[in-house]
Amino acid sequence: LEDREDSVRQACSKLISYDWLNMVDGDIIELLEKLDVTKSEISEKAMEALFQYRRDVISKIKFPQEVWNDFTVETVFLLKCFYNHCIANELLEIIDENFLEAAKLADVIQRYIDQRFTDESISDSDKSHLNFVIQQLLEIAYKYDFSDEIGRRAMLNVIRNALAKYRLSEPLVKISLKVLKVLSINERDFITMTVEIITDIRDDDIEKQELEEV
Secondary structure, eight states, X not given: OOXXXXXXXXXXXXXXXXXXXXXXXXOHHHHHHHHTTTTOSSHHHHHHHHHHHOGGGGGGOOOOHHHHHSOOHHHHHHHHHHHHHHHHTTOHHHHHHHSOOHHXXXXXXXXXXXXXHHOXXXXXXXXXXXXXXXXXXXXXXXXXXXXXXXXXXXXXXXHHHHHHHSOXXXXXXXXXXXXXXHHSSSHHHHHHHHHHHHHHHHHHHHHHHHHHHO
């Protein structure tokens, strides 16, 4: 899929889209399980190839509410790849059918952030799982339609609070800042909010140090 030769890339794309998908009886989730999406660097390109060569699967992919409530790494990865494909190809009706309003997406992201950072009893594997889910959802948010002011403000609150309150991993910090920039009114607004977040983090650290010294 990353070969210089276009003919080789096309052959690999067709292999994934037909042979590999047929081997798992058309089950995209099972295909993603075999690709190991949390570690594989070509999984996203594999999905791009699949959507390009197997247009018939586009209309079959659905994301009912129960999926949003309990993402696996495979379902949230498919959600992101599917959204990117729909945006790139202006499949607006399919986006409307499958994706939440911006304010509801913010609620979903907040719920997964709460699970990850407020429950001290979760295992390391659960933390990794939730980090991955949050990252995929934020990558979707980066390209989301925030023309609705209510949705924009809801997502802005989620991003600002997450950056200020929790020790996010480096990938989560990077994508959160990208989303924050998209949500900002202009460059000056983005810089102002970033400085405020840094100040909040610094003040919290100073307060913790003072409490430890008492």
